[in-house]
Amino acid sequence: MIETGTDSRSTVCLSVPGQVIDVSDVSGIRMGRVDFGGITRAVCLEHVDAIAGEWVLVHVGFALKKISSDEAGELRRLFRELGIDAEDELTEEPS
Amino acid sequence: MTAVPLRDPARIQALARAIEREATQPWTIMEVCGGQTHAIVRHGLDEMLPKTIELLHGPGCPVCVTPIEQVDRALAIAARPDVIFCSFGDMLRVPGSRTDLLATKAQGGDVRVVYAPLDAVTLAKRFPEKQVVFFAVGFETTAPAHAMAVEAARRADLGNFSILTSLVLVPPAIASILQSPGCRVRGFLGPGHVCTVMGTSQYEALANIFRVPIAITGFEPVDLLSGVLSVVKMLERGEVGVDVPYARAVDPDGNRSARELVERSFEVCDRQWRGIGSMPKSGLRLRPELARFDAERKFDVAPIRAEESTRCMAGQILRGLKKPLDCPELGRGCTPENPLGATMVSSEGACAAYHRYRLTEAVAS
Numbered sequence A: 001m002i003e004t005g006t007d008s009r010s011t012v013c014l015s016v017p018g019q020v021i022d023v024s025d026v027s028g029i030r031m032g033r034v035d036f037g038g039i040t041r042a043v044c045l046e047h048v049d050a051i052a053g054e055w056v057l058v059h060v061g062f063a064l065k066k067i068s069s070d071e072a073g074e075l076r077r078l079f080r081e082l083g084i085d086a087e088d089e090l091t092e093e094p095s
Numbered sequence B: 001m002t003a004v005p006l007r008d009p010a011r012i013q014a015l016a017r018a019i020e021r022e023a024t025q026p027w028t029i030m031e032v033c034g035g036q037t038h039a040i041v042r043h044g045l046d047e048m049l050p051k052t053i054e055l056l057h058g059p060g061c062p063v064c065v066t067p068i069e070q071v072d073r074a075l076a077i078a079a080r081p082d083v084i085f086c087s088f089g090d091m092l093r094v095p096g097s098r099t100d101l102l103a104t105k106a107q108g109g110d111v112r113v114v115y116a117p118l119d120a121v122t123l124a125k126r127f128p129e130k131q132v133v134f135f136a137v138g139f140e141t142t143a144p145a146h147a148m149a150v151e152a153a154r155r156a157d158l159g160n161f162s163i164l165t166s167l168v169l170v171p172p173a174i175a176s177i178l179q180s181p182g183c184r185v186r187g188f189l190g191p192g193h194v195c196t197v198m199g200t201s202q203y204e205a206l207a208n209i210f211r212v213p214i215a216i217t218g219f220e221p222v223d224l225l226s227g228v229l230s231v232v233k234m235l236e237r238g239e240v241g242v243d244v245p246y247a248r249a250v251d252p253d254g255n256r257s258a259r260e261l262v263e264r265s266f267e268v269c270d271r272q273w274r275g276i277g278s279m280p281k282s283g284l285r286l287r288p289e290l291a292r293f294d295a296e297r298k299f300d301v302a303p304i305r306a307e308e309s310t311r312c313m314a315g316q317i318l319r320g321l322k323k324p325l326d327c328p329e330l331g332r333g334c335t336p337e338n339p340l341g342a343t344m345v346s347s348e349g350a351c352a353a354y355h356r357y358r359l360t361e362a363v364a365s
Helices: A069-082 A086-089 B009-022 B033-040 B068-078 B099-105 B117-126 B143-155 B171-177 B192-198 B199-211 B221-237 B256-265 B286-293 B314-318 B351-359 B361-363
Strands: A018-026 A029-036 A038-044 A055-059 A060-068 B027-033 B052-059 B085-086 B109-114 B131-138 B161-168 B187-191 B213-217 B241-243 B266-273 B277-286
Touching: A018 B131, A029 A055, A029 A069, A029 B143, A029 B171, A055 B085, A055 B192, A060 B192, A069 B033, A086 B221, B009 B221, B009 B286, B027 B033, B027 B241, B027 B277, B033 B052, B033 B221, B033 B351, B052 B171, B052 B314, B068 B085, B068 B099, B068 B131, B085 B099, B085 B117, B085 B171, B085 B361, B099 B109, B109 B286, B117 B131, B117 B161, B131 B143, B143 B161, B143 B286, B161 B266, B161 B286, B171 B277, B187 B192, B187 B221, B192 B199, B192 B241, B192 B256, B199 B213, B221 B241, B241 B361, B256 B266, B266 B314, B314 B351, B351 B361
Parallel strands: B027 B052, B027 B187, B085 B109, B085 B131, B131 B161, B187 B213, B213 B241
Antiparallel strands: A018 A029, A018 A055, A029 A038, A055 A060, B161 B277, B266 B277
16 A cells, blocks of 8 residues: 655655754854754754754754654654655755 | 554554544545645545545645746746746746746756755855846745745845745635535645644634634644544534644644744735636735845736646646546646646646556546
8 A cells, every 4th residue: 555656755745854963053044954864954943942952843944843853753754664755855955 | 752653554444444433424525735635645545435435635735726827927037047046846847838947947047946945045145146036836834934035135135036926825725615616525634734834723713614624634644544534523523623633743823933934024915826716815925125035026027928728627626626537638638747737747736646646547447
């Protein structure tokens, strides 16, 4: 019943859980590096109170919600099973 | 917290059996979000339900409902030699009246796929001699990220960054569907990530005004079937209201800080929805004080007359009046490679989901 694939990315709907590595000020905006199962991306943390080590639900580079680590692990595992994990969601860099 | 097996077959089957036990009469339920549609069709969840429970697919695919006029404006702006046009990848093959962004890129337009709206602001800083335009599509989930990009450009006093806005709001669409003649929808699966931002109060209001049950759900089989079960239970008991099976991602108050950012940046406006038409107060546009970041004002592309394919029934599908298998063009005159309408282009579109997961069945019949 359940299959995996690589083309299920839906950037304007999905939100992806990740773990905050660090927090910094970038041009006056609270940003952070967030780890998505081995892939690291810059994420805007301005509207969540997450600190390093905590987990956030991220949508198009913007953290929507701080979530518990167990919740994130649960979601991350499921996203990986779906084939719509960090690799699909996060590899598009501005060229 | 104990991990919840959201895709555990035994749990999924148990939910399906519970729904069958609860349902004593036919009910039609609409899932609002395109991501939910994709998951339902992909996992065959609709086929696990008793035949009396019908799932209709709603208008919650932002790529699908971006109006053709706005796609044509994007194409006109992207073709300009002084512009770097940035977009989510989903938008590149959405057909305008005559072409799409991918073709514009092939013809020399500087069209770039970015992951985050803030990436486009970075490009604007890197290329001060260019005008960088971001195609800001999405629902309430995506609005904060767009607002943040404009806020970053404002703080950096960038004169070469703007957004082409096509932001839409879910509650007016639900209200419109419930008010439309021939509406068969009796309950809704509400959009989880929209409510992560917005909270649940708007859906409480909808439930009370229209006397319908709404379950705010996520995107996994157990989430979705939990939502169906919740709605069926409420329907059978004659109850209205909002249930939140997706509580792990949705607080009743949403993300107040992100919402305030959106309110500072955008104002509510009437908005055209592709396939559906204009709906009052169903969209967001930049506030007048941020007009310098509005691509529609910056570039003279406003009066565009667009033409939809007359063979495409996306409008009826988006309103829950038809399903993709009702369309004679599915897989024949309309494919992901050569789409007639946007419900086939986006991975969240109902037609794309049916084409990928149900086409064999359609051809066989």
